[in-house]
Amino acid sequence: MAGRSAPKKGANKAAPPAQTNNNKRKSNPSKEPSSKKAKTAPATTKVAAKGGKKLAKVAAPQDDSEDDDESWAYGAVSGSDDSDVEEMDDEFVSAEEGSDIEVGALNDDFLGDEFAGSDEESKGPGAAMFGSDDEDENEQGEEDNEEDIFASDSEEDSDEDDMEAKSRKLDAAAQAEAEEAEAEMQTNIMLESDKYVLPGEDHEILQSTDLQVVQARIQEIVRVLNNFREMREGNRSRNDYISQLLKDLCLYYGYNEYLMEKLFYIFPVSEAIEFFEANEVPRPVTIRTNTLKTRRRELAQALINRGVNLDPVGKWSKVGLQVFDSPVPIGATPEYLAGHYMLQAASSFLPVMALAPQEHERVLDMASAPGGKSTYIAALLKNTGMVFANDANKDRTKSLVANIHRLGVKNAVVCNYDGREFPGVIGGFDRVLLDAPCSGTGVISKDASVKTNKSEQDFQMLSQLQKQLILAAIDSVDAGSKTGGYIVYSTCSVTVDENEDVVNYALKKRPNVKLVSTGLDFGKEGFTRFREKVFHPSISLTRRYYPHMHNMDGFYVAKFKKVSNKIPKKEENVDLDEEEEFTPIVEESGKRNRGGKKRAAAAKAAEDVEQVGFNADEDEELIRASQAKLLQTQKGIKLRPKKNA
Amino acid sequence: MRPLTELETKTFFEKLAKYIGRNITHLIDRGDETYCFRLHRDRVYYVSESVMRKATSVGRDQLISLGICFGKFTKTGKFRMHVTCLDYIAQYAKHKVWIKPNGEMPFLYGNHVVKAHIGRVTEDTPEHQGVIVYSMTDVPLGFGVTARSTSDTRKMEPTAIVVFHQADIGEYLRQEDTLF
Numbered sequence: 001m002a003g004r005s006a007p008k009k010g011a012n013k014a015a016p017p018a019q020t021n022n023n024k025r026k027s028n029p030s031k032e033p034s035s036k037k038a039k040t041a042p043a044t045t046k047v048a049a050k051g052g053k054k055l056a057k058v059a060a061p062q063d064d065s066e067d068d069d070e071s072w073a074y075g076a077v078s079g080s081d082d083s084d085v086e087e088m089d090d091e092f093v094s095a096e097e098g099s100d101i102e103v104g105a106l107n108d109d110f111l112g113d114e115f116a117g118s119d120e121e122s123k124g125p126g127a128a129m130f131g132s133d134d135e136d137e138n139e140q141g142e143e144d145n146e147e148d149i150f151a152s153d154s155e156e157d158s159d160e161d162d163m164e165a166k167s168r169k170l171d172a173a174a175q176a177e178a179e180e181a182e183a184e185m186q187t188n189i190m191l192e193s194d195k196y197v198l199p200g201e202d203h204e205i206l207q208s209t210d211l212q213v214v215q216a217r218i219q220e221i222v223r224v225l226n227n228f229r230e231m232r233e234g235n236r237s238r239n240d241y242i243s244q245l246l247k248d249l250c251l252y253y254g255y256n257e258y259l260m261e262k263l264f265y266i267f268p269v270s271e272a273i274e275f276f277e278a279n280e281v282p283r284p285v286t287i288r289t290n291t292l293k294t295r296r297r298e299l300a301q302a303l304i305n306r307g308v309n310l311d312p313v314g315k316w317s318k319v320g321l322q323v324f325d326s327p328v329p330i331g332a333t334p335e336y337l338a339g340h341y342m343l344q345a346a347s348s349f350l351p352v353m354a355l356a357p358q359e360h361e362r363v364l365d366m367a368s369a370p371g372g373k374s375t376y377i378a379a380l381l382k383n384t385g386m387v388f389a390n391d392a393n394k395d396r397t398k399s400l401v402a403n404i405h406r407l408g409v410k411n412a413v414v415c416n417y418d419g420r421e422f423p424g425v426i427g428g429f430d431r432v433l434l435d436a437p438c439s440g441t442g443v444i445s446k447d448a449s450v451k452t453n454k455s456e457q458d459f460q461m462l463s464q465l466q467k468q469l470i471l472a473a474i475d476s477v478d479a480g481s482k483t484g485g486y487i488v489y490s491t492c493s494v495t496v497d498e499n500e501d502v503v504n505y506a507l508k509k510r511p512n513v514k515l516v517s518t519g520l521d522f523g524k525e526g527f528t529r530f531r532e533k534v535f536h537p538s539i540s541l542t543r544r545y546y547p548h549m550h551n552m553d554g555f556y557v558a559k560f561k562k563v564s565n566k567i568p569k570k571e572e573n574v575d576l577d578e579e580e581e582f583t584p585i586v587e588e589s590g591k592r593n594r595g596g597k598k599r600a601a602a603a604k605a606a607e608d609v610e611q612v613g614f615n616a617d618e619d620e621e622l623i624r625a626s627q628a629k630l631l632q633t634q635k636g637i638k639l640r641p642k643k644n645a
Numbered sequence: 646m647r648p649l650t651e652l653e654t655k656t657f658f659e660k661l662a663k664y665i666g667r668n669i670t671h672l673i674d675r676g677d678e679t680y681c682f683r684l685h686r687d688r689v690y691y692v693s694e695s696v697m698r699k700a701t702s703v704g705r706d707q708l709i710s711l712g713i714c715f716g717k718f719t720k721t722g723k724f725r726m727h728v729t730c731l732d733y734i735a736q737y738a739k740h741k742v743w744i745k746p747n748g749e750m751p752f753l754y755g756n757h758v759v760k761a762h763i764g765r766v767t768e769d770t771p772e773h774q775g776v777i778v779y780s781m782t783d784v785p786l787g788f789g790v791t792a793r794s795t796s797d798t799r800k801m802e803p804t805a806i807v808v809f810h811q812a813d814i815g816e817y818l819r820q821e822d823t824l825f
Contacts, residue, residue: 416707
């Protein structure tokens with residue numbers, strides 16, 4: 001760029017003060033901003049660059065090295081005399097320098113305030129460049145420009161316009177078209193820059209236009225967060241980085257903010273990105289051999305004969321096969337219809353393997369449709385004992401019944417209850433599997449609608465339902481069972497609210513169960529503490545599975561052993577505690593009064609309390625009377641004789 | 646859920662006997678466990694007594710299925726066999742038809758079996774006899790009724806129908822909504 005270096009001096013004269021900064025920066029390209037002044041510089045230059053990137057090309061005809069846009073740019077400036085070109089060139093050079101610097105700035109100190117600050121600081125020069133852009137796009141240059149720097153250019157342009165120039169312009173246009181790709185890229189950048197400079201626009205606009213920029217920023221923030229002490233910039237707190245990162249992630253992966261925040265904190269930062277990335281990729285198709293009808297080797301052979309490309313799913317399962325590709329629909333082969341296998345995600349083998357049902361046991365599957373796990377249980381039982389397959393959704397029981405029949409399960413009873421009714425319907429099971437209804441945050445790759453349609457309310461409702469279900473499941477098990485007495489709780493979700501929290505709740509509410517090892521030799525341990533929550537230490541026996549780590553759906557498995565059928569009366573204790581909590585307050589206040597000042601005051605306080613308080617006896621009578629009245633109006637309810645009437 | 650009445654048992658067994666003949670006794674008197682037929686919402690289920698007893702605690706409206714469904718009584722009182730009973734009747738079948746691989750898919754799509762697709766047939770199968778259809782690898786695919794006796798079949802054209810389709814395992818997909 002020999003042509004550029006010469007007119008630089010002139011540039012410094014003509015350019016607005018901010019651009020002197022730019023030149024300084026260029027001469028000292030070390031990218032860490034040392035002073036406040038230097039920090040604001042990249043921002044300004046960047047704006048300049050936005051306009052400048054194209055403009056720089058306009059200046060190009062003077063340079064031998066500038067290649068692509070030379071011709072059309074030349075057309076734009078043609079007819080202007082040398083000095084003008086020089087001046088313009090200067091302007092543009094500084095602008096392009098800005099663009100160079102911008103890249104550096106993006107890499108190193110692109111975060112947060114620079115962007116915000118840049119808006120304000122750059123308004124003057126930014127506007128100037130904006131104006132110049134417009135002019136260039138008009139090419140003819142006949143419109144008057146309000147900006148000082150270019151106004152003269154355009155006038156002279158129009159003055160000296162002649163046929164030759166026009167023809168050259170045409171040539172230029174043709175060539176420009178030939179170099180479409182490049183030009184297109186330029187235009188994109190232009191658009192982006194335009195939006196960015198628009199007054200009152202936040203940098204979020206920039207985000208929404210270009211995902212690549214967002215992705216680059218995500219990577220950078222992750223890099224900073226991974227080595228925060230050294231990479232952090234100035235006095236920016238970790239929260240600043242994270243809030244920006246969360247916003248970017250929401251935008252880039254399309255989650256709603258609530259869910260993003262929920263998922264983000266489960267993992268270390270870089271792992272979280274891996275997790276989100278893994279959610280964009282489909283998991284491999286896996287099938288489970290139905291050992292009631294065939295063996296894995298035979299099935300594999302039969303499918304290979306149909307041209308299916310498959311492999312065992314892993315050492316951990318003896319019945320799983322992973323299907324890579326298949327010329328025939330894998331869900332409609334004669335083998336499938338004959339019930340030799342079941343299409344089933346690898347992750348849903350896990351809870352059944354953890355449950356490990358033994359022959360001649362009675363097992364309940366509380367939420368069973370479409371029957372993948374129930375049929376696996378039946379296969380492990382070898383059609384002895386019995387399987388209660390329950391599902392709350394009547395429509396889904398159709399596919400459940402179909403699968404049970406197709407796979408040749410002969411000892412199943414299918415029923416349609418709400419799982420919470422369960423110990424009431426039938427209890428005393430040897431084992432219970434509760435694959436609870438969940439938000440599905442582990443299977444986002446299967447159903448991406450989870451990303452946006454789950455709100456805080458959904459999570460609350462689900463975890464409440466899960467807590468009710470897990471208690472029902474625990475109560476349905478017979479602790480006295482010789483071989484069993486186990487409960488397995490699983491979800492296809494990775495959030496802590498639906499997993500550890502629920503298990504912890506169950507441990508608290510049912511002291512007659514304890515967590516035992518799931519018997520699965522892989523998977524991550526459950527959290528014993530998460531953010532502000534601390535769970536029972538035995539929760540480390542539960543297992544978590546992640547799409548990015550195990551290449552299966554996100555999953556959670558916990559296994560309980562019921563020790564006794566009696567629930568120690570914990571609830572009553574809780575109630576007592578609460579009552580006690582109420583009374584000491586009065587006592588305390590009384591004590592204070594006693595210890596501090598006068599007894600009379602204490603007595604008065606007590607009197608006040610009595611006046612304000614309720615008269616239990618009186619109330620009871622009133623309540624009874626009104627209840628009796630109410631009951632008399634209702635039909636079919638027998639009144640109990642009053643006790644003290 | 647209730648046991649079958651006299652009449653129902655008669656209709657049902659008559660139908661069943663078309664496929665497995667006197668082997669019905671094997672279904673009723675089993676060595677391992679007592680099994681029974683139970684009627685629930687027009688459908689006949691074949692289930693072990695222990696399972697049946699536990700299932701009595703499930704309410705009528707909530708009970709969807711138990712054991713294996715053999716078929717259902719139509720509104721006119723006839724009995725219609727469902728493909729779900731294939732496991733049992735294949736086990737005790739008297740007359741069998743094996744079809745070639747190129748005939749598998751047409752049969753699984755609900756078509757009748759033509760002579761060209763026949764691989765093997767049980768000898769001396771009479772006309773209008775219930776037969777179980779197998780693939781050449783001995784996987785039961787469904788059942789039907791013979792159009793001609795085995796001896797007559799030999800003289801027929803390759804495109805002539807030999808077995809009328811009644812049920813096939815493709816119905817698990819095709820009729821999932823109505824079957825259960």
